[in-house]
Amino acid sequence: MKKPITIAGGGLAGLSLGIALQSRGASVTLHEASTYPRHRVCGEFISGVSDETLETLGIGDCLDEATHLLSASWNDPAGRLVEIQAPGRGISRWKLDALLQQQFLSLGGSLVTNSRVAPASGVIWAAGRPRQPSSWLGLKCHARNLPLTHDLEMFTSPGGYIGLARIEDDQVNICGLFQKKPPSGSKGSALLVSMLRESSLGALADRLEAADIEESSFCGVAAFQTGHQAGPEFCIGDAASMIPPFTGNGMTMAFESAECALQPAMDYATGRKSWMEAASASTASQASRFRRRLAVAGALHRILLNPLGLRVTSALARRKCLPFQTLLHLVR
Template sequence: MLLLPVGYQFAEGCRHGANVKRFSQNQMSALFVMLSMQDVIVIGGGLAGLVSALELARAGHTVTLIERKTYPFHRVCGEYVSNEVRAYVESLGIDLAGLGAADIRRFEISSPSGRLLSSPLDLGGFGISRYTLDYELFLRAQAAGVTFLLGQSVEDVSFQDDVFTVTLSHGQTLSGRLVIGAFGKRSRLDKTLDRPFMHQPSPYVGVKYHVRIDLPTDVIALHNFSDGYCGMSAIENDAYCVCYLTTRANLRRYGNIPAMERAVLHQNPHLKAVFDRATFLYAKPEVINEISFAPKLAVDHHLLMAGDSAGLITPLCGNGMAMAIHGAKLVSELSDAYLRGQLSRPALEHQYQQAWSAQFARRLWVGRTVQKLFGRPWLTEAGIRAFGAFKPALRTVMRQTHGQVIA
């Protein structure tokens, strides 16, 4: 959707006496947004962006969400969600059982040689694709009155006199009282804002497939290989999500993804069996480059960051989706208080940074620390042998990367 052509068409139509009913509802919404001050502008339509937009619209605020893609679409993501947010997700109107979400109760981890360790998941979780979950949240946010500007990207955000100005890719601008940054792991806007983590190396690559394979549906598995690991869990429609993280150096060494998978991932017998037996549902995998796990600020340039924009947990902890949803709940509650005049902007920014750090900073630290045990084959083998000898330690680590149930 392009705002400039919409505004031009509308002005020309009015000048020549045209019937404005010929303009679509989406076009009229886009024009209204361009001409009016929004309470909240959300940049990015992943889980954090969608949930915060939905909550704030239901609270009675005017909300516009900008997303560069068009729903529904796939994202590189492990697609396992801790049950800490299940009740909350269902309270938003999402029928997880009706959507076919898999019930996940067990955890397995293997070393590059194939040594396997199993453990129950204390809290458990569910498996559902981002294609399905994001689209369901999009429909509910749209019904709640959120205006979506899809197929658009944001070039810049400025803040002056207590008002944000958001500049879109075609030069149009929007104004808002608050901006929530939910634009993901790494984006051009991070570079424009000169966020510190952008100056640090980001050597990781993420690759995701959906497959069909005869495996237990109540298990989330983490299979390690040289310089990476692969998470697997069941999702809806009798499918499995297979998502792995590795380094760009690994990919460069073998020239392309299939060659790297054969040379590296297949050294783990569990992964080789999956790649040999599975029916792959994508013509090509979903791929994302330059993933960074460096610390970030939850408030940056007065933007309230949510989801991966505020901090990215290492995928081996398998809890990024729950954190994004929980973070969106935090940011929407405090934003609502600010918009109702119950908090000043300095108080809003301080309280959000404090609340976000209290909920997630330790999880991220544990994730970064545990990740150092994986990637090098000898160290991974030693780590899994140690966890096997003292299984309570594995469950303790998993508890440290999960939060309390929210509703």
């Protein structure tokens, strides 16, 4: 190979692209601002990724330990709205990112942890959602002894939404996105419980309080926006575009964006394309693959977060008048 590849960000997009490039003979150095394993704010529900994508990237084995999920329910403060089938995989980011990192290292990739780099020409930017002013607060933690009615339970309320998903080792991941300001003074799972009570989801808050919460898994994130991101020229994953979390498709998009970037990055490594040509080929491929789902998910997100929109969609769901499978298909 004529040119080595540098990637900034060792989340799902950066690691899966690093693995795919390294296994094709490229020489990859990946910089990760933090270290492994580590918890990340994420619903940990992977949905919509094809076996073909996993095979192309060479990361299928890393998902073998995921729990297979099928049944799902959508609930609001008044109770169950609907039961559906939403096939997916549940696996913690603690486990998944560490498995991908081990695979990257086993292929001879060079990984520099605790290394926060700046955007530069020649660096593939996989550094996740950029910081932007917003009213969002994302919170997550793991719990045991939290019985679920379905593999995935989703709750919406005028203040935000929250998902409970089965993950490995009989654990449940609890992850919510809230628009309300956090009450001062609470931290850890107590903060999550008070956000649920503020969002009129008191019954769910009671269930959390009765469960065994792993406090060390608690993490939070703020200051981000969904949709297209204005990042450096060669971006993948959330750094390029972030689909609203309720779709459960962000991790899939991280993998698929790595797939979109793979051939352009190989063309750059072998000298067939300049850096800018490779960057624009990757951007064009992601734009055509993700355009529809980003547009539909953005519109649905606005409806779900609008109190009137939420009342109307909840009423339609209760009357079984919402075409769930079609909507699921459109955001994948």
